[in-house]
Amino acid sequence: MTIHVAGRRRTPDSLGRAFPGAEIVDVTSRAEEPWVRLSPFFPHGGIPVPFSGGLTGRSVEGVWQALKVFRDTDVDLSKLDVTTMRGLKRTVRRYGPVLGHRAGPSGERLLGYEAARRLIYLPSYRWVLENRVADLVSRLRETAAETDVVLLDHTTNGDVADLATPLSHAALLRSCVEGRRPSEEEPPGEAPGPAAEPEPGEGVRTW
Template identity: 60%
Template sequence: MAPWVAGRRRGAKSLEAEFPGAVILDVTSKGPEPWVRFSPFWPHGGVPVPGMPGVFSESVEGVWQGLKVFEGADADPGRFRITSMRGIKRTVRKYGPVLGHRLGDELVPYERARREIYLPTYRWVLEHRLGALVERLRGMGDVVLLDYTVNGDVGELRVPLSHAQLVRSWVSSGVVGR
């Protein structure tokens, strides 16, 4: 059975009532070992940066934030080197509206960036860094993955994409994103 995904901010009693007997795993950057390793912030190292042959990042989030272009700031490859899981995010409050993401020499819009940068990068980590944990998940029975958002629709741009939904999809079908 595929894992379920639920919001991290829900209470334990609510989760237990909706998913009786299921193992609850927090896969965010606040989660416990080893499940925190599913967080896009986790510094796996050696993560290929799309559009930049021979360039690598410590984390998926480093790629995503490092390639983001704002009205007041271009891409920041320094984000690729962050290993602390802190100070990776870049915000519109500081840099102005997001214009897109760098993919090679091209500036691509948000949905395309999700499909051509985020999804392949997260899939690479699932394949090359998290295989043993994915297999553990597949053998655990009823599991609920906690994340800050539950959006699994890559085309739904008003809500951040849930990496827990990507894990769910990978565990159940070997596909990341739709």
């Protein structure tokens, strides 16, 4: 059977026509228990912060936002402690253009957009899938063995290198369920600097 990723804004009728008989699973921050736990906004706690030497964050989104560097402000480690799934965003409207993501809270190097996806976002979300929600991943794998599954997300792009389109965590989840994993190696020759908008995660947001 097949695992699909579809936009959460699609109507039930539209999903039913496109994926007849499939199991529909919302994996966004607006989902019900237990599937909301697959959202990168969910505050699992204990998520290792890349390049930090032992620092942890509550959510994947908190880790991503904490290490973001803007023209007018540097990293914000308070985002690592947010447990409400709210107040996580840091926007260009407030802080100016994004310069990159810092390689660790006190690191000197700024990562470009694709490098930040591969070195920060992917390993953080993979850690959650392997260490906090492995039971849900197994449930999805068992369901997908019997019928088609549709994962609902706010975006559907699973190509980490497609910087013009938001990265879908549901697509990363699908890869995990299917036993595949995008590369977490730094892309060669990428310079830091402003990225295409918006960023990985849920909803349409700035970098």
